[in-house]
Amino acid sequence: MGTVSDLTFLKTFASNDAAKITKYVNMFLNAAGPSLAQMKEQVAASDWKSLKTSAHSLKSQLKYMGVASGVELAYAIESGAGEGQNLDQIPGLLEKLEIVVNTASEELKAELSAL
Numbered sequence: 001m002g003t004v005s006d007l008t009f010l011k012t013f014a015s016n017d018a019a020k021i022t023k024y025v026n027m028f029l030n031a032a033g034p035s036l037a038q039m040k041e042q043v044a045a046s047d048w049k050s051l052k053t054s055a056h057s058l059k060s061q062l063k064y065m066g067v068a069s070g071v072e073l074a075y076a077i078e079s080g081a082g083e084g085q086n087l088d089q090i091p092g093l094l095e096k097l098e099i100v101v102n103t104a105s106e107e108l109k110a111e112l113s114a115l
Contacts, residue, residue, distance in 0.1 A: 005104040006066030007111060013064070018115045025108045028061050032101050035061075036094075039077070043091055051090070052081040058101075067104045073097040 007021065014020035035058045042051040059074035077093050080086045 003107060004067050004069055004100050005107045005111070006068070007108075009066050010064050022112055022115060024064060025112055028065050029105055029108060031061060032058070032105060036098050036101060039094055043094060046087075048081040048084060048087065052078050055081065058097075062101075062104075065104060065108060067100060070097060070100040070104060073100060 007025075010021055010024055014024065035054060039051055039054045039058070042048075042054060055074045055078035059071055059078060062070040062074060073093050073096055077090055077097065080090055080093070
């Protein structure tokens with residue numbers, strides 16, 4: 001898969017302050033797993049309105065971590081759920097998103113230990 005995260009934006013946003021970078025990365029690491037679990041529950045319940053909101057929120061977090069492929073997947077889930085279109089594709093998109101988020105999380109943990 002290659003590297004999925006890129007902290008260039010976050011480093012600029014945090015003025016290369018290691019403490020701030022660590023804070024934001026830890027916020028992402030603590031929120032991403034529960035967000036994905038919540039999204040799975042929303043898919044299982046066909047709660048498309050809530051799923052749209054959850055995907056939008058996770059998309060923003062992924063942007064800060066420079067996870068472009070995750071942003072694209074979250075956007076596809078958000079727009080599909082919001083428009084009620086391609087709903088049958090959402091579970092597969094969510095599986096792919098989970099793989100990307102897990103990969104990004106491992107990369108980000110490694111980045112933190114290198115700060």
